[in-house]
Amino acid sequence: MLTNWRKTTGLLVAAGLMTLSSATAASASSDPSLTGKASCPSEYVCVWDNNTFSGKPKWKSKGNLNKDVFSAKGLSILNNGKRYPGGDHIHYKYTYRPSGKTVSGCLHYPGDTPNSKRTYASGVVLNYAQWGGEC
Template identity: 40%
Template sequence: MFTNLRRTAVGAVAAATLAVTALAASPSASAAEWDCPTYRVCVWNNSSFSGSPTWSSEGSMYGLWSGNGMSIKNNGRYHHGLDHVYWTGHNRYGTISGCLHFPPDKSATTIGGTFWLDSVTWGPECPS
């Protein structure tokens, strides 16, 4: 009886150790992307989602600048007509724009180099 209890305890400790190891080995960029609070759009002052979001809002954002690239995450949820994020910005090569769905669809993007994010607004379904 004591042998079975000991085996069960050892198995539980091993499983817990594996779970903690898996969490510790997770890439930090992926974890930082999910630091964006629910129902918000978040922007990082880098192109790798490193650290906490630099800017976040439940509404629109305008006139953001970064010399390190930008990462944009739509962490909104379904809300008919206002659950997709449209963004427009520019760099020295011209204007860049896009639309991000809400999770679990494609809800994030990155832009490298110096970038001016002119606007981020909520809107209806992204065009095909």
């Protein structure tokens, strides 16, 4: 009887620790006090409407960002994805206003080289940021 009690208690403690660690991980990514790059959840592409990654991201998504978004103060783009062959790089395009010059680029996921983040000058429209294959 004592052996069964120990097994049951051990299982309950292990389940409680798993639940606690899951709750801690979830609350860390949704912590309202986090700003800058730390406020971009894992597996997301995040875009700030400034060129310093300051504050919270204006746009973030686990999927694609397919809308024209203007920022007078510049853009910061972060690929906070994880390795996923064929879909772990961010392909993006932005347009300068008022010149209309377009620039395309690609960001690697963290730990892959060369870059997972970029910043751009003021007066730009982000046309899209889409998940895709190798740059």
